[in-house]
Structure formats: structure tokens, C-alpha cells
Amino acid sequence: MTATTIPNSPAQTADTSNSTSTRQPAGLKVIFFTEMWERFSYYGMRALLVLYLVNSLGYDRQNALALYGLYTGLVYLTPMIGGALADKYLGKRRAAVIGALVMVMGHFAMAFEPLLHVALGLLIVGNGFFKANTTSMVGDLYNGESDPRRAGGYSIFYMGINLGAFLAPVVAGTLGEKLGWHYGFGAAGVGMTLGLVQLLWGQRLLGRAGLKPGQEAISLRDTGTILTWAGACVALVYGVLAGWSVIGPWHAALPAALRALLSVAVIGAILWTIARPSKGVEVAPLTKADFGRVVGMLIVMVFVIAFWTGFEQAGGTMNLFADKQTDRDLFGFNVPASLFQSINPLVIVMMAPVFAMLWTRMDQSRFALSDIAKQAIGMVVLGSGFLVMAQAQNLADLNGKVGAQWLAMVYVIHTIGELMLSPVGLSMVSRIAPARLAALLMGVWFLANAAANYLAGSLEHMLEGSGMPLYPFLAALSIGAGLVLLLITPLLNRLMGLGKSA
Structure with a gap:
């Protein structure tokens, strides 16, 4: 699931009397x-x-x-x-x-x-x-x-x-x-x-x-x-x-x-x-620092597209894999293929507090990672899930069907990658975007999801004739994008004015 954001808008409070409690x-x-x-x-x-x-x-x-x-x-x-x-x-x-x-x-x-x-x-x-x-x-x-x-x-x-x-x-x-x-x-x-x-x-x-x-x-x-x-x-x-x-x-x-x-x-x-802006409204131009943050966020957004293109296979090719190539018989009951998509939110509910505590402790230690580095590692984790998925596909092609544990394992790995990328990225945008562009840049950030969802549905067809199977390609794309983003993280941190733990 895509984590939600904290908009930078003036509050029209409904309950200010208890705001200190x-x-x-x-x-x-x-x-x-x-x-x-x-x-x-x-x-x-x-x-x-x-x-x-x-x-x-x-x-x-x-x-x-x-x-x-x-x-x-x-x-x-x-x-x-x-x-x-x-x-x-x-x-x-x-x-x-x-x-x-x-x-x-x-x-x-x-x-x-x-x-x-x-x-x-x-x-x-x-x-x-x-x-x-x-x-x-x-x-x-x-x-x-x-x-x-x-x-x-x-x-x-x-x-x-x-x-x-x-x-x-x-x-x-x-x-x-x-x-x-x-x-x-x-x-x-x-x-x-x-x-x-x-x-x-x-x-x-x-x-x-x-x-x-x-x-x-x-x-x-x-x-x-x-x-x-x-x-x-x-x-x-x-x-x-x-x-x-x-x-x-x-x-x-x-x-x-x-x-x-x-x-x-x-x-x-x-x-x-x-x-x-509306007519008659004067808007101050972006400062050099603001411009650097905007450019940096747009660069990160390109890498995020690679992540969501893989992650959103859940409702498409992985859903069909559950339906056609997964043995779903459990104690005489045939598990619906769509039920596998409940694994992601269940793991999020269980592990989100763990990651919140992990990031807090790491950010206060000498092992602190920048927001961009966390997202890069999340891409590598997602790619490792597709390595497992590629093996499951190979076994299914040989034997007709594979056990449900393969798909469950992939969903868990992908959810861990999501927890490392999505909440962190949304928090980064809401925190460092220039105030007058905060809502717009959050909308632009979600364009990465829009582009990725479209690519998620088209990628298998696009790869036809290339000789590259879908899941190995997604593993290479996610891991490669993550490693490149990790490599340029220091440059992006300087461009966006971020400290090591920002």
C-alpha cells in the first residue's frame, strides 16, 4: 500500500482545545x-x-x-x-x-x-x-x-x-x-x-x-x-x-x-x-536552494518509478501467477487467488512500528542513513524479491504449479522494501519541498506511481521478443536502480541540502 502524506496546509482545526494533550x-x-x-x-x-x-x-x-x-x-x-x-x-x-x-x-x-x-x-x-x-x-x-x-x-x-x-x-x-x-x-x-x-x-x-x-x-x-x-x-x-x-x-x-x-x-x-498563481497574486521566485531541492526530488522520482513498476505487479502478473500457477489447496480448501494480496497490508500493520523504531534508533547513531539511501536499499530489497519470484516461475514452468509459500515469501520481501521506500519518500517530500510548491510537488511525486502503474501493466508485452523474462528483468532493474541511487546519494544530498540523517 502507498503510505499517506502529511500536507503542509494551514489547519482548519476541529478540536484545538486539546491540542496540548x-x-x-x-x-x-x-x-x-x-x-x-x-x-x-x-x-x-x-x-x-x-x-x-x-x-x-x-x-x-x-x-x-x-x-x-x-x-x-x-x-x-x-x-x-x-x-x-x-x-x-x-x-x-x-x-x-x-x-x-x-x-x-x-x-x-x-x-x-x-x-x-x-x-x-x-x-x-x-x-x-x-x-x-x-x-x-x-x-x-x-x-x-x-x-x-x-x-x-x-x-x-x-x-x-x-x-x-x-x-x-x-x-x-x-x-x-x-x-x-x-x-x-x-x-x-x-x-x-x-x-x-x-x-x-x-x-x-x-x-x-x-x-x-x-x-x-x-x-x-x-x-x-x-x-x-x-x-x-x-x-x-x-x-x-x-x-x-x-x-x-x-x-x-x-x-x-x-x-x-x-x-x-x-x-x-x-x-x-x-x-x-491567481491573477494579481505575486509569487517570490525560487531560491537556489529551493531549485536544488526540486531538481533533486525529480531525479529521485525517476528511480522511484522503477520501484513501483515492480511492486505493482501484485495486482497483475503476480495475481495471475497465484491463479494459474500456484497450488492453493489448503486442508481441502481452495484458497482464492486474490487472498494473497492481503499479505502486504497485514505485514505493514505488523512491521511498520518496527521500522519506525529502527529508523529512529539508527538516525540517532553513527549508522544513520539519509532518506535517499533508505529508499535505494528498499529498491535492492524489492529486486531480491523478484529473484525469488523468478525461481518460482522457473519451477512452475517445469512442474505446472508451485507451493503457496513462494508467492507469500515474495509478498513479504516486497512489503519490507515498501516500508523502506514509501513512507520515507513521502516524508522527505512533505518536509523539504518549498512551502508554496508543497502540494504541487506531492502531486508530481504521485505521478511516479501513475507512470509506474501504467508500465506495470505494459512491461510484459514490451519485453516480448527481447529474450528477457519479466521477473529477472524486474530484479535487474530494481537492484540496478537501487545501487545507482545509492552511488549518487552524496551528490543528491548536497544538491537538496540534506544532512546524513535527513
């Missing part, structure tokens, strides 16, 4: 369960999507992985747009309600095969409105960056994310594979509905969190606005699908380099629209 704001449990149910719906969908495409709709492996990569990639791209719309027009809370409603429609649309692409489009757009704004609302519960409860609150929030991610394959995955695909997708829809109800029902505990100045809590008076925006999202999805049916063949005929250039141009235009 250790008691968390009452509104935290509202956002905790809202996010838990949303993650339940997302990871339930993620656990089933490739299996559904291949085993029910008859997609071949290549097209199923490509659609999976496009969907998960866009899921990481749209929160930049949804966050900007919330800041300028809607307010975080109203935007989150709109996003949740659109995602409810998307999940239930998955029950109808002809609406597959419409459903995925609604989930992508709805996530854009929901994800960034609920995460940011947690920060609004506290009395500024100095509130001592803030870090603990985000740790609790992160547990909600992983609780939902753990339960999703257990419930939605099992229902989908054992009773019928639409039962699984329906369970994800029910989860998202519960998240929406939780957000609306618990508003009184949120205080001013997520509201723009002058706004009041979401009420019946907002129904027209919410339904109008939700309707616009539905129209947008249908419009994009209709437009793509016209330009898609033309786009596919373009050289790959030109397609990539066009994608970068579109994303750049979106970033410029979000980042440019």
Missing part, C-alpha cells in the same frame, strides 16, 4: 472509517479486476494487464485535479462527498458487463475527487504543523488504509471468486456506500475540517450542487469514451515516443493549470 480529535475516527471503507472498495476491485477480465470476459493476458495498468495509473493521476478543484471551488469535504458518490456508481456499474469501461472511468474520476481531499482533511483536524498529535493521527489514519486493504481480498475477493464476480464487485460497492454514509453521518465530529471559509457542513441544501457535479462526472466519462473511440485508433498508430511526448504535454498542461 495526547487525545486525538473526535473527527479522526470519522475519516478513519471513511478511508477504511474506500480502501476496502478499491483493493477489492483491484484484487478481482485482472482475474475477472481473463477468467470471465475472455480477455487475453496482454490486454487484461494493459487495461489494469491504465486504470491503476489514472487512479494516481486524477487526485491532482480533484485536489485543485477542491481548493479553488468546492472545498475538501464537498469534493470528497462528490467523489464517494461517483465511486459508488462506478462500483455498482461493474455488475453489468457492457458498462465495464464506464465503471472504470467513474472510479477513476471519483477517486480524483475523494483521495487527496480525505487525506488532507486529516491535517485540518489539528492546530497547525506544531500540534503534537498530528503525526500520531496520521499513523492511525494509515492503519485504517491498511485495515481496509487487508479486508478487501478476504471479503470481496473470496465472494468474487467463490460465489460470482458480481458478488465481489457488489461487496466493493457496499463498502464505498458505507464510507459515504460514514462521512455524512459523522460530520458533527469534523468541525470545520474540510470546509472553505464561509462554507457550512454538507446538508440537504448542497444536494443540487453535489448531484450536478456527479452528473458532470458521468457525462465526462461518457464523453471521453466517445471521443476515444474516434481518436484511439489514430493515437495507437503513432510511434511510442510520440505517444509518450503527447502524454507528457497533457500532464504538463494540467500541472501548469494547477500551479499557476
Whole structure:
């Protein structure tokens, strides 16, 4: 799972009276369960999507992985747009309600095969409105960056994310594979509905969190606005699908380099629209130190893409490996393939406190590592997991299937790599980004996830004819990228103005 961030935004506190105590704001449990149910719906969908495409709709492996990569990639791209719309027009809370409603429609649309692409489009757009704004609302519960409860609150929030991610394959995955695909997708829809109800029902505990100045809590008076925006999202999805049916063949005929250039141009235009200051607002230019930090973060981001391209095989090729090439019989019970994806959040919940304590102790010792070095080691750890996966693939090719312990081992190793890279990287960006670019650079950082998810679904096809099997390639890519990043860490530390333990 991708760790959440601590936005650098002024707080609209809901509970400042206790900001000097250790008691968390009452509104935290509202956002905790809202996010838990949303993650339940997302990871339930993620656990089933490739299996559904291949085993029910008859997609071949290549097209199923490509659609999976496009969907998960866009899921990481749209929160930049949804966050900007919330800041300028809607307010975080109203935007989150709109996003949740659109995602409810998307999940239930998955029950109808002809609406597959419409459903995925609604989930992508709805996530854009929901994800960034609920995460940011947690920060609004506290009395500024100095509130001592803030870090603990985000740790609790992160547990909600992983609780939902753990339960999703257990419930939605099992229902989908054992009773019928639409039962699984329906369970994800029910989860998202519960998240929406939780957000609306618990508003009184949120205080001013997520509201723009002058706004009041979401009420019946907002129904027209919410339904109008939700309707616009539905129209947008249908419009994009209709437009793509016209330009898609033309786009596919373009050289790959030109397609990539066009994608970068579109994303750049979106970033410029979000980042440019309003008319009449004077913005101080970046200092030399600020510029160095921005450049350094962009360099690290390129390496992070290599990490997530490997890690996100979990919902794609590794999910199919669990389905087709793993012996899943356990004491007479056939374990659902999607259930293996519960290993990652379970290990995170168990080991995140261990890593937090480990980094704290190391940072206070002579063995302190910089944030960049920790991320580099995380890439090497991920690559070692793919060495194990490559051996499992070789054995499966010889014997038909391998024991479940192989895949379980890989998931544990990959989770350890994630704990060394993801929380550390997000903390680094939120801490050292120039204040006026903090939100934008966090969005750019998540572009690494968007690009990596797309590559995760396309890489196997891209390697066809090269003679390089997927998992050995990912092992070489991850370990090689980690070693190169470790080699240039001193240079990047100087460029970004980081000390050894920063």
C-alpha cells in the first residue's frame, strides 16, 4: 500500500482545545472509517479486476494487464485535479462527498458487463475527487504543523488504509471468486456506500475540517450542487469514451515516443493549470536552494518509478501467477487467488512500528542513513524479491504449479522494501519541498506511481521478443536502480541540502 502524506496546509482545526494533550480529535475516527471503507472498495476491485477480465470476459493476458495498468495509473493521476478543484471551488469535504458518490456508481456499474469501461472511468474520476481531499482533511483536524498529535493521527489514519486493504481480498475477493464476480464487485460497492454514509453521518465530529471559509457542513441544501457535479462526472466519462473511440485508433498508430511526448504535454498542461498563481497574486521566485531541492526530488522520482513498476505487479502478473500457477489447496480448501494480496497490508500493520523504531534508533547513531539511501536499499530489497519470484516461475514452468509459500515469501520481501521506500519518500517530500510548491510537488511525486502503474501493466508485452523474462528483468532493474541511487546519494544530498540523517 502507498503510505499517506502529511500536507503542509494551514489547519482548519476541529478540536484545538486539546491540542496540548495526547487525545486525538473526535473527527479522526470519522475519516478513519471513511478511508477504511474506500480502501476496502478499491483493493477489492483491484484484487478481482485482472482475474475477472481473463477468467470471465475472455480477455487475453496482454490486454487484461494493459487495461489494469491504465486504470491503476489514472487512479494516481486524477487526485491532482480533484485536489485543485477542491481548493479553488468546492472545498475538501464537498469534493470528497462528490467523489464517494461517483465511486459508488462506478462500483455498482461493474455488475453489468457492457458498462465495464464506464465503471472504470467513474472510479477513476471519483477517486480524483475523494483521495487527496480525505487525506488532507486529516491535517485540518489539528492546530497547525506544531500540534503534537498530528503525526500520531496520521499513523492511525494509515492503519485504517491498511485495515481496509487487508479486508478487501478476504471479503470481496473470496465472494468474487467463490460465489460470482458480481458478488465481489457488489461487496466493493457496499463498502464505498458505507464510507459515504460514514462521512455524512459523522460530520458533527469534523468541525470545520474540510470546509472553505464561509462554507457550512454538507446538508440537504448542497444536494443540487453535489448531484450536478456527479452528473458532470458521468457525462465526462461518457464523453471521453466517445471521443476515444474516434481518436484511439489514430493515437495507437503513432510511434511510442510520440505517444509518450503527447502524454507528457497533457500532464504538463494540467500541472501548469494547477500551479499557476491567481491573477494579481505575486509569487517570490525560487531560491537556489529551493531549485536544488526540486531538481533533486525529480531525479529521485525517476528511480522511484522503477520501484513501483515492480511492486505493482501484485495486482497483475503476480495475481495471475497465484491463479494459474500456484497450488492453493489448503486442508481441502481452495484458497482464492486474490487472498494473497492481503499479505502486504497485514505485514505493514505488523512491521511498520518496527521500522519506525529502527529508523529512529539508527538516525540517532553513527549508522544513520539519509532518506535517499533508505529508499535505494528498499529498491535492492524489492529486486531480491523478484529473484525469488523468478525461481518460482522457473519451477512452475517445469512442474505446472508451485507451493503457496513462494508467492507469500515474495509478498513479504516486497512489503519490507515498501516500508523502506514509501513512507520515507513521502516524508522527505512533505518536509523539504518549498512551502508554496508543497502540494504541487506531492502531486508530481504521485505521478511516479501513475507512470509506474501504467508500465506495470505494459512491461510484459514490451519485453516480448527481447529474450528477457519479466521477473529477472524486474530484479535487474530494481537492484540496478537501487545501487545507482545509492552511488549518487552524496551528490543528491548536497544538491537538496540534506544532512546524513535527513
